[in-house]
Amino acid sequence: MRTTFILNGRHIEVDADADSKLLWLLRDQLKLTGTKYSCGLAQCGACTVHLDGNPVRSCVVPVSSLKDKEVLTIEGLSNGELHPVQKAWIEEQVPQCGYCQSGQIMQAAALLEVNKNPSREEICSHMDGVLCRCGAYTRIVTAIQTASKIMEDE
Amino acid sequence: MNNPNSNSRISRRSFLGRAAGFTFILATGVVVPNIGDKNNDQKKGKELSIWVHLAPDGRVRIYNPSAEMGQGSMTACAVLIAEEMNVDWKDVIIESSPVDPENYGLQWGGQLGGPMMTVGSRTVRGYFNALREAGARANYxxxxxxxxxWGVPTGRVSTEMSKAIHSDSGKTITFGELSGKIALPTNLDNIKVPLKDNEDFTLIGKDIPRYDIPGKVTGEAQYAMDIFLPEMLYGVMQRAPVNKGRPVLNNKEEVLKGHGVVDVLVMDYGVGVVADSTETAxxxxxRLDISWSDAESSDYDSILAYQEYERLAKSDQKGRSISSKGNVLRAFETATEAMVCEYKNDFAYHAQMEPLNAVISVSPDGKRAEAWVGSQSPDNARRTIANVLGIDFYDVNYHVCYLGGGFGRRSMSDYVEEATILANHIRKPLKFIWTREDDVGYGAFRPISLQRMEAAIGGNGNIMGWKHIIAGTGGGLLASGAEISYYDIPTQLIEVRSIDHGVRTKHWRSVGHGPNKFAIESFLDEIAYAQKEDPYLLRRKLMHKSPRELAVLDKVAEMADWGNNSSNGRAKGIAFAERSGALTAAVGEISLDSSTGRIKVHRFWVVMDAGLVVQPNNAIAQLEGGINFGLSNVLHESITFKSGQVQQSNFHDYRLLRISEAPESIECFIMPSAEEPAGVGEASTPIVGGAIANAFLKLTGKPLRHMPFTAEKVKEVLDQSM
Incomplete structure (x- = not known):
């Protein structure tokens, strides 16, 4: 099927099977490889993108549901300059292997959109769906708090 | 990560004195066209050695020989060279070295040229001297x-921040300006170049931000999974549900008719499918309809197997001796008291976030190949491709990619072999991926084991004899970490008895240390509990001949305020481990929801002595990550087999630690030291089992003896009457 949606601020038209998943559309067709495949079952969050501003697992989002919606991927998150979450991620030296980090960052950015100064509990509750096998959780919490401060200052 | 010389056959003759770590590339010959490398333009400037390239604009490319899988060694290796070279760090660019073990392999027996393996926390220790020497030679x-x-003696020229300075006149010239005017001393290999004293370090020990992190926050970092080639096809494979089962494919024609399906290949233990997209594949x-043969492990049940391991551990059968000291039998005969406990651990899966995959392109005549792989053993991976194709190692143009986690799994080349077989079959560029289900179901797991611990207690309450029998499935993988040389126990017998059940096992972060340290450290606490002795003080007593270990233990007790018990239904547990030369002690603080059996971990304190630490903040990241990795394993992770088949398939039934379960704080301290560097990447993982079990014993008076401590198993322990 042909469908149109907004990807990282630009209207695009794609041709894909209706049951094809957004993850594979992004990666295989559009070559936006920042969004990662890891479980395919919405269990790990490595493929997290924003759909109309909400964090979703792109591995289970069918192309048929995208019509006229806005999709934001890690490639579209920084706008000329790094997003405060990305800055904080560098400042706190968060990533290890890095494979889950696009998902972590997209999930964190969505939190700070709706909650400028989240508590530790709110951070953990919001971030719980995104696995980090390297165990960078300790720094993820710190970095979200740092990002919150950066946003306040900007 | 670029791979500068990957498409070049580097003539062995072009290298002089590789042991010195300083040689010049005289000639290169292109083997195959570089399909996917964006930076294929010939670099301007000068290769100062096999390790360093100097560009006219002053940029210094440093070649990293290790696999970057999150442990940060690509930065640490470059720091070692840049330190001795006196390069301004902002001029440094890090690229992967060619996969050429003869030149870039680990120091093995004192000189470079061992395998190119990123395993066992070896990288910094394995390259420390050689890379500093290489940096010092480049500086010379x-x-x-x-x-x-300038026509002055070399001894009157010093360097600082990417500049050479004539001490007498104050004249300076930048490294970039020097790049076109490099002169080589004729006797370079024989010139002794001094290394810096530790006090003069400007980079080592100073926390250089990791080079790989910016690309990992923008999504630009490339893993093999992210490689796309023109006309690339996509391959997947259905593997035997029981290891080594052989397939009969019942519907090949029907599957081939599917839209976008390019080919189907029946392989030794599975069926490969090639299609025009990942989803089509x-x-x-x-849709594959496959009948599978039985195999050796068809009747293996890992839960029932514990009975077999227990019989073996109790039997008189001799296994492989790990340590034998003094007359243990006599110690038990004369003991006033003997204690026996058995500890168990299930199989564990690596669960690296990037499922296994490789991109391989075989030329139409089958005589050359190009590959993009994330591997902990890139020389083995490259050789595997060459062997499958029957071609020379150097006819494989091999590109090193970032690894989305390794933890031991990517030191095997099984996925590379499969990819090559399928790529050779179609002779077109192929991206070959494992799904998460493939990765779990055909995993190569940390061994299952049962550890039978016995202690002979003398009249004075001292431990006079120690028996530790490890029974399980995993051969040599069961042994590491069983030795306890730092505990002064006069008689010891430590032995491994393994039964091969035909299932796949493999090194898993810290290997045997996880299970063995769990058993050792838990048993010590059970002894202390029975003797009404403080477990920290018991360890202090046993460590009286090991001052370095004792200092680490004392420091963690101080940080965790060991003398003051936790309140509010919490308790602390202490444990110690040595791994890859690093000495680490930790205290964990937990509470318990006794209605559900759920353990909540609140805080951790960790102290490590790893000798000289090149990147302290990164070492702390490894300690933090290692604690969370260990907790994940200790609280949740279990692979079980029934009828030879793995019972778990994805993250819904192979649970990993989530952020809400991570401790609120992990406070780390690195002991100042000028000793040779030790391995950091696995140091904290094996401590966690003991620390948690010991906190639980303190809290409840009941031991946890079977990892993982799932809520269900904890509830069972709580419901047992003492």
């Missing part, structure tokens, strides 16, 4: 070149 060449320009894979 720069000083020598400047001295020729996965759909075709789901």
């Amino acid at each position: 060449v720069l000083r020598y070149s400047a001295s020729r320009i 996965l759909k075709a894979k789901a």
Whole structure:
């Protein structure tokens, strides 16, 4: 099927099977490889993108549901300059292997959109769906708090 | 990560004195066209050695020989060279070295040229001397070149922040300006170049931000999974549900008719599918109708197997001796008391976030190949491709990619072999991926084991005899970490008895240390509990001949305020481990929801002595990550087999630690030291089992003896009457 949606601020038209998943559309067709495949079952969050501003697992989002919606991927998150979450991620030296980090960052950015100064509990509750096998959780919490401060200052 | 010389056959003759770590590339010959490398333009400037390239604009490319899988060694290796070279860090660019073990392999028996393996926390210790030496030699060449320009003695030229300086006149020239005027001393290999004293370090020990992190926050970092080639096809494979089962494919024609399906290949232990997209390949894979033969492990049940391991551990059968000291039998005969406990651990899966995959392109005549792989053993991976194709190692143009986690799993080349077989079959560029289900179901797991611990207690309450029998499935993988040389126990017998059940096992972060340290450290606490002795003080007593270990233990007790018990239904547990030369002690603080059996971990304190630490903040990241990795394993992770088949398939039934379960704080301290560096990447993982079990014993008076401590198992322990 042909469908149109907004990807990282630009209207695009794609041709894909209706049951094809957004993850594979992004990666295989559009070559936006920042969004990662890891479980395919919405269990790990490595493929997290924003759909109309909400964090979703792109591995289970069918192309048929995208019509006229806005999709934001890690490639579209920084706008000329790094997003405060990305800055904080560098400042706190968060990533290890890095494979889950696009998902972590997209999930964190969505939190700070709706909650400028989240508590530790709110951070953990919001971030719980995104696995980090390297165990960078300790720094993820710190970095979200740092990002919150950066946003306040900007 | 670029791979500068990957498409070049580097002539062995072009390298002089590789042991010195300083040689010049005289000639390169292109083997195959570089399909996917964006930076294929010939670099301007000068290769100062096999390790360093100097560009006219002053950029210094440093070649990293290790696999970057999150442990940060690509930065640490470059720091070692840059330190001795006196390069301004902002001029440094890090690229992967060619996969050429003869030149870039680990120091093995004192010199470079061992395998290119990123395993066992070896990288910094395995390259420490050689890379500093390489940096110092590059620095010498720069000083020598400047001295020729100025007509002054080399000894009067110093360097600082990417500049050479004539000490007498104050004249300076930048490294970039020198790049076109490099002069080589004729006897370079024989010139002794001094290394810096530790006090003069400007980079080592100073926390250089990791080079790989910016690309990992923008999504630009490339893993093999992210490689796309023109006309690339997609491959997947259905593997035997029981290891080594052989397939009979019942519907090949039907599957081939599927839209977008390019080919189907019956292989030794599975069926490969090639299609025009990942999703098409996965759909075709789901349609395969395969009959499988039985195999050696067809009747293996890992839960029932514990009975067999227990019989073996109790029997008189001799296994492989790990340590034998004094007369243990006599110690038990004369003991006033003997204690026996058995500890168990299930199989564990690596669960690296990037499922296994490789991109391989075989030339139409089958005589050359190009590959993009994330591997902990890139030389083995490259050799595997060459062997499958029957071609020379150097006819494989091999690109090193970032690894989305390794933890031991990517030191095997099984996925590379499969990818090559399928790529050779179609002779077109192929991206070959494992799904998460493939990765779990055909995993190679940390061994299952049962550990029978016995202690002979003397009249004075001292431990006079120690028996530790490890029974399980995993051969040599069961042994590491069983030795306890730092505990002064006069008689010891430590032995491994393994039964091969035909299932796949493999090194898993810290290997045997996880299970063995769990058993050792828990048993010590059970002894202390029975003797009404403080477990920290018991360890202090046992460590009286090991001052370095004792200092680490004392420091963690101080940080965790060990003398003051936790309140509010919490308790602390202490444990110690040595791994890859690093000495680490930790205290964990937990509470318990006794209605559900759920353990909540609140805080951790960790102290490590790893000798000289090159990147302290990164070492702390490894300690934090290692604690969370260990907790994940200790609280949740279990692979079980029934009828030889793995019972778990994805993250819904192979649970990993989530952020809400991570401790609120992990406070780390690195002991100051000028000793040779030890391995950091696995140091904290094996401590966690003991620390948690010991906190639980303190809290409840009941031991946890079977990892993982799932809520269900904890509830069972709580419900047992004492």
